[in-house]
Amino acid sequence: DIQMTQSPSSLSASVGDRVTITCRASQSISTHLTWYQQKLGEAPKVLIFAASSLQSGVPPRFSGSGSGTDFTLTISSLQPEDSATYYCQQTYNIRALTFGGGTKVEI
Amino acid sequence: EVQLVESGGGLVQPGGSLTLSCATYGLTLSNYWMSWVRQAPGKGLEWVASIKQDGGEEYSVDSVKGRFTISRDNAKNSLSLQMNNLRVEDTAVYYCARQRNVGTYYSPLYYLDYWGQGALVTVSS
Numbered sequence: 686d687i688q689m690t691q692s693p694s695s696l697s698a699s700v701g702d703r704v705t706i707t708c709r710a711s712q713s714i715s716t717h718l719t720w721y722q723q724k725l726g727e728a729p730k731v732l733i734f735a736a737s738s739l740q741s742g743v744p745p746r747f748s749g750s751g752s753g754t755d756f757t758l759t760i761s762s763l764q765p766e767d768s769a770t771y772y773c774q775q776t777y778n779i780r781a782l783t784f785g786g787g788t789k790v791e792i
Numbered sequence: 793e794v795q796l797v798e799s800g801g802g803l804v805q806p807g808g809s810l811t812l813s814c815a816t817y818g819l820t821l822s823n824y825w826m827s828w829v830r831q832a833p834g835k836g837l838e839w840v841a842s843i844k845q846d847g848g849e850e851y852s853v854d855s856v857k858g859r860f861t862i863s864r865d866n867a868k869n870s871l872s873l874q875m876n877n878l879r880v881e882d883t884a885v886y887y888c889a890r891q892r893n894v895g896t897y898y899s900p901l902y903y904l905d906y907w908g909q910g911a912l913v914t915v916s917s
Contacts, residue, residue, distance in 0.1 A: 729887075
C-alpha cells in the first residue's frame, strides 16, 4: 500500500500568517492527491483535489501544489475559522486509498 | 442538493454484527464509486472500503477483510456496510462518501467530494 506522511503533525500560528503543510507519498501518485479540512465534530470537507484544483466554494487563500511524491497545502493568510485538522489522501491506488496522519492547526 | 445520510450505528459487543446504511439523495448512485471511511475517537481518518458503480469490484483495508462487506442497491439509492465479528478497535465514526471522477473513463482521477454526517459504532462489552 502507498503510505502518506504529513508534516508537521501540529502547528500554532497567528491570524494573517502564511501556513504550509506537506504530504509525502511512499511512491509516485502523479496528481492523485486530495486535501481535506475537518473541524471538531464535523465530517471532512474537500479543499483541493487533483493536487492543485480548488474545490468550488473554498476560499482562494487555500492552494495546493506538487506532483509525484511531494505535495503542499498552503493557507496564504490564516483566518480564525481555519482552525481545524487537515488531511491528505491518495487515490492513485483505488484498491487501497490511504490518508495522511493529519495536521492540527491552532490559531 | 446531494445528501448522504448514514444510519444503523450503535453499541455492540465484541464478536457481534452490525449493518450500516447510507441513504443517498440528489444524485444518480449508479454513476459513482462509493466508499466508507472511519475515524476512531481522537484519531485520524482511515479508508475502509470502496465499491464500483455496478458492484462488480470492491476493495477494503486489510484489517476488515473477511469481516466487513460493502454492498449497494442502486435502485434504492443506498449503500451498506455489513460488519461481522466486530472488535474493540472497530469503534469509530463511520462515514459514507461519494467518489467523484474528474479524469477520464480510461484515466480516472478520483476524490471523495460528498460525505455523510457519520454514524458512531461502539464495540464494547
